[in-house]
Amino acid sequence: MMEKIIFALITVMIIFLLPPLLDGISRKVKAKIQYRVGASIFQTYYDLQSLLNMEPILPTERLAFRIAPYIAFASALAATLVLPFGSFVPVAFTGDFFVFLYVLAMFSVAMMIAGFSVNNSYTNAGANREMMLILSIEPVLGVAIGVFALNAHSLSIGGIPLNITFTPSLILAYVLLAYAVYVEGGFIPFDIAEAETEILEGPLCEYSGRLLGMFKWAMLIKRLALLWLFVSFLVLPIMKNIVDITTFTGGLATLVAQLVVLFIIYGIIAIIEASNARLRIDQAIRQNTKVFFAGLVVLLIAALGW
């Protein structure tokens, strides 16, 4: 029982407090690469704090616009709760990959409905781009899941990493999953929907104060959820050979390993972000389609059993 409480506390810290810190670190890394001093690594906390203290001004009476940030926040949180932290799953209302994806997708749905509900071409354009980006990346994600399912005979987030056998197609599936997670996370060069310098942060353009703060925080939690999924897929298959994950110490060791890998990956992402420029939406669609067709080859290899 005590052990569960410890895990629960750590998990809550990770879910709520880690995402802004990761963003702060990422900003610092980018600044260093671009020969800037950059803000403190706690800057994202300060930003969120000041936003959350401000009263928002609404551009429309549409209820959808006002409650979208809350829905987005709750869905990002809910999705994170089904992921394995060590061996601890906070609230296991599902163990299934698809439920996780669809719950997480409610973030984007809320953002798009809000973006389209305002008479503002910038928010409309942002929502429009977000949808097209999802359309082009969904098949890639599907192929990655398909290869994992063929390999592990399971669709369970906890079950797949513990039951995979290493084959060439599986390694390629990891690449596909990494790509899909990167695109869905909206990192540069795929920050097409929230393009700040181009369309005034797209769907977030009309948000201000508390509601904007909620959305930004939710966005960071969504990125954590996506990356944590990928990290778990990387770490769990290795750790299960080293420690017994189901014990307290084994679980804790796994959790630490997950955290370390998460920081490394966030660092790598910061480097990619710093050295790339945003793609146009049509370029992104074209590129994702190419990846999808490459993915089909991977699926074929997996179907042949390699």
Added chain:
Amino acid sequence: MKELFTLAVILYFASMLVALIFKKNYKLSISLGHAFTALASLSLLAFTINAIPLALQGKAIDIVYNIGVAKIPFHIDGLSLILCFVLGALGLATSVYSPKYMEFYEKLGKGWLYIILYSTFVLSMILIVTVSNLFWFLFLWEVMTFASYVLMIWESEEEYVRKAGWKYFVTMHITSTLPLVIAVALLYAKVGSVDGLNFANLASLKLSPIFYVLFLIGFGSKAGVVPIHFWLPDAHPAAPSNVSALMSGVMIKVAVYGLIRTTCFILKPDVTFGYIVAVLGTITLTVGTLYALKQTDAKRLLAYHSVGQMGYIWLGVGVGIIFIAKGGAYAAFGAIALAAGLFHLVNHALFKGLLFLSAGSILYRTHSRDLNSLGGLAKLMPFTAIFTLIAAMSIAGEPPFNGFMSKWMIYQSTFLSGNGLLVFLGVMALFISAATLASFIKFYTTAFGGEPTKLTQNVKEVSSSMLIAKGFLASLCLLLGLVPALILPLLLSPGSALTDANLTNWVTTKYWLVMIKAPSMPLNAESYFNPLLFVAVFGVMLLGVFASFPTNKKLDEPWTTGEPVKMENYKLKAKHYYLPFEEYIHGLYHSGDELNKFGNAVKDALVYAYLSVAKALHRWAAKLSGAVTGIGKWYVSSVKEVYLDETALSPALKAIKASAVVIEELDSLNMLFTVALIVLAVILALMLL
């Protein structure tokens, strides 16, 4: 229990009678008629709920109606009950919705005829899914097609309605009725009597694979499966919205019922056939939905999605057939896949019915279905907006709504199949789910989002009876999503009837949990979902965040970066949504259009051939009828007084007249129509003999 079923049938007939009695008063005839159809639907629902425990034990209810000249047998098992539920639920909703909605068409009159057609249409579908004789099945099938056709061309003064109706009528007869008639004729030749066409008797025969092909074409074209889908996006929107709801909600599902009944219960499930159904389903869901993506007409968009969602149903059913046919360890998995397809069938009926009723409400108030000119309705029609949003999220497959549960089960049955091809079909289903989401975000936000436009600024919410009908369907969408266990056992029953596998080891359906296992699945890696817990967690977090960070309503104009832009020009129109993506998949649209042209050419060629035969037959018939008229004239002149009660025949005459409007499209329409009926009558008569 049987009495409840009979009561429903009687009430449908009573509604026709009532409508005839009050035929002078448009509103009264429709209200009273629909009061009876509502009662009939309730009685059907009561029957279904009472009969479910029996079906779960693998038993069926047998009823025989003796109508004097023939005995019609009915055999109601789990599969029939699924469709009965759909018909009851949607029948109830449209019965409550229609009296107010049909005021829209008051200038056209003929309220009594509408009620007769409506009741005939729904009743024929109820009987189709319960009857257990292929001859009567075919007869009712034709009644359904005909009734739906006349209902569809209700606004026959509009040219596009006549054209769509004509396309529907011709396509259905060539691609649906004809293959079925051939199949029945071939079977009749084998068994030699109408009684021999009983399902149970046919199932005991050894039948050739040609029947798979005939049933596939016959039912596939009615279901709108690619490549015989081209009639559907024209046909369904042309009808009044309440009828569109029934056509998209139930009529195309009856075709799925026919497919399963004939190819799984009469013929044996076959692996190759299952693959064909699954692949056709995937092509259909891809083509239908990607075409839907670029529609800007509300009802046409919905109709294209009917094609797309039928694809999901066929995919589930196809995978089910494959694994049920394979048997062994995979038999139970097949039953689950079949249940997934059937679950989507039920769900699609509910949310697509609701969406058509919503589009009808918009049409009723704004007289427009053009998404480019609508806007801001959420402010003016708040309840319709909420119900539409629920339906949109259901069809897009967002948890916790019913569409998610069935799509989730379809993903499970494809991704866990251990078969590369089926996994690929699942990937396509996942991709198209995103396209469905895109399309319905467009549908919702163009009609309901933003500020009211010139067209919509004076619009009011629709009346309470229309809202109740939509609210009923919306709550069912939510209920079946939250507690799928309410219906899952029934959905699993056809699969377990086809296999002797014990399903309890493979699928767990408790009120709070759905869990699925697949063959060769490792321990503790099952797929499970607990919708109630999800909603509780989500709700608590939503309220928590809402309480922690409350906001008040401080309003201001949207920011235009200082440009003096008029607000109505500052929002994306429906036609501008997702343009880069549509341009990117232009090739697909192009090849689809080419295919369509080819299909139309084939259809035209067939129509031409049909017409030539019909003309020849007509000449022959004219000579014959000339002779008959001669006798008649002689009779009239030789007999002093003739008492012919014209009023007795007038409804039938008027129905034929209504259909004849379509025929004016071609020179030879009246002739063609009579000949079509004669040919059909001759075929039926030949079969009876």
